[in-house]
Amino acid sequence: MAKLHHFHGGLQLEGHKAESVSQPLRQASLPERLILPLRQHIGDYNKPLVEIGNRVLKGEVIAATSSLICAAVHAPTSGIVSAIGNYPVPHPSGQADRCIVIDVDGEDEATRADVIDPRQLSAEEMIQRICRAGIVGLGGAAFPTSPKISRGKAQGVDTLIINGVECEPYITCDDMLMRSDAAEVIRGCGYLQQILSPQTTLIAIEDNKPEAIAAITRALGENPLANTEIITIPTIYPSGGEKQLIQILTGKEIPHGQLAFDIGLLCHNVGTCAAITRALEQDQALISRIVTCTGNNLVQPSNWEVRLGTPISHLIELAGGYQDKDDAYLVMGGPMMGFALSSDTLPIVKASNCIMVMREETIPHSPGYHDECIRCGKCTEVCPAQLLPQQLYWHARAKAYERTQEFNLFDCIECGCCSAVCPSQIPLVQYYRAAKSEIRAAHKALFKSDRARARFEFREKRLLLKKQQDEERRRLKREALKLKQVKSADAEAAPDPVQAALERVKERKAVQEENR
């Protein structure tokens, strides 16, 4: 086995994973209504392709766009489109977004699948099928998978990394997937190899998931893949972050401003691999995902294969319901990087790896009073990006955004380690998020004002040119008029133009004579 490396900092956290792995992975029942946001990925908006009243079938594309960085949305089951409009969606901003609402008819009638043996397909055809299936990275970031693969293919991939690390506490959806469907993951890994032909493939799993490691090892034994290794890595947060995992496995750092495929690496989550398998083998779109429903305010923490668009309340009911609904605090994602949800009516989306149902009193950082930074530097010790969090905090708080950029604010991966160790209990990441969005907003405003200025200047120039042209035209007209008047005056003086012409010819001849 290859030698493992370390990344800077990180934390050993209480796992809280045992709670939700005691139950087997189950299929969630269909709710009455599905709410499907048009954008469930990083990238451009989809346009709805259906109208209110249309009947849609399971797997039918209901929203798509031709943009490159995009993933289409499919109907997770059959039903009638009952509304298209703004609904609250799971997003840190808490704002509403465009959604398609489907009233489920319970038939679960599917479109006809176009099943072909994936081994017969060319790499381009495979990428196209993955694109058609609307697959995004299921680790939580939800970046569309097909552009990532095709870019990797174009640049060449040495090492394919399959991420089964799942380092955040509470989340166990990848663990449960590997335990229950290891063969699907391995086959997906094989298809990625078929597309990318990497020299090595590394499947990384944290050592706190022995069952998953055993299952994947067994599946790889049954379906051996060339140059593929399962690597057990120590449990330390955030080793599942792409940059950190790459550093652990290869010792390489992704240079500033570049991406993994720029140094010949490509990372895919195990859940994404399974989705790729389904897309290629069964022509099945991404219409469901495994969600961990857990937390200290839930009756039965467990994992469920949930259709996208299912309201969170439906999932919580399946998991036994709340212990105390009045005291519930909902988080999507894990405790370190997740975000709070304002209501349980929000739908499960492609990025929903975990729903945490917590007791409010166990949520530590309340806004308002916190101690001041004493510059102890504990945050610096744990920062996996090797930043100086306390300096960032200092400048972010003072709204000195240029200084925050000098201290590399945008290299912050928002893992939350600094906030977790801060003795003054400062919600550091909250300050960084605020600073980042302020800077982004300022950039956007600057871009807009630049564009407005450019347009204004162009218009001014155009008006000026028009004015000049008009003046020129008027001048010409005036001159022409003047000439006409002079001519008419001449005409009065010399009434015989033939005589005049003859005289002019005579004159010219005389001049020519002289010149000779």
Add this chain to the structure above:
Amino acid sequence: MTSVVVSSPYVAPGNSLKRLMIQVIIALVPGTLAYAWFFGPGVIVNIVLAIIFALTFEAGILKLRAKPIMPHLTDFSAVVAAWLFALCLPMHAPWWLVLTGIGFAMVAGKHLYGGLGFNPFNPAMVGYVVLLISFPREMTTWYLPGSVSGETLSLAESLAYSFGSADIDQWDALSSATPLDQVKTGVGQSIPISEIRQSPLFGDYAGRGWEWIAFWWFVGGVYMLATKTIRWHIPASLLAAVMTLSLIFYLVDPEVYPSPLFHLLSGAVVIGAFFIATDPVSAATTNLGRIYYGLMIGCLIYVIRAWGGYPDGIAFAVLLANMCVPLIDYYTQPRVYGEE
């Protein structure tokens, strides 16, 4: 249902300011007890007085600043500052000396800059230096350890001294210079060190009593390192600087320059290295910066001791290094992930 939307992480904090300060206080106990063992309970009287005054000043100024009072008082940062300040004082100091010093430390050194976290200078050292400059006589009246003079002041006598009801001259026979003073004066008069060290003030390596107190400060420092209350960079580099410089000069002329062990175990080097220079607020924050910071303090201590006007130089060394912290931090930023 989720009422307040709070940003992640949602894990219970594993650390708090209060916990950090309590660790420091625990680490101060053995050295303080050793101090009282050798020099009598006067030091405890000083510490208690300083803490009471410090909390009073802090509460008053927090009220003026319209800040929450109890959360700040119970973070124990004022207690730690007062404790360290009191340890710098002569073992028997009148109450008004304690009051003036800690008052200046809390008001000017800490809160006028914005309170905890914003003070560029170590408040305890600010208070101490103000006293050293303003009240040189009171600040340099030290006493013999009990094992030399045969008696130490009782608690009642110490209290009487502090509150001025005792006749101060009564204990004149007990007053003495510190070993560092003795060396400085002696060397100034061209007395060889081997001769100076014949005085009963000196023990095996440094001042009698002092060397053991230093040992217990060291034990407290190791406890703080073990509990990760402080990091090793500042104490290690500070002690290394003092040891290296003193070794060089000791090798040049051992009759003029005392041994490295004498420097290490005399005065406030050990407590300074582990407890004073490590005040996170006023120290450098990058690891490399902390090493420069510690080296700078160590070198300044030696320079002040060997050639400066004061027998010990921790306070001035720390304050001078405090001034350089923004510069040190700026030029010692660590390499960010992914950068060449």
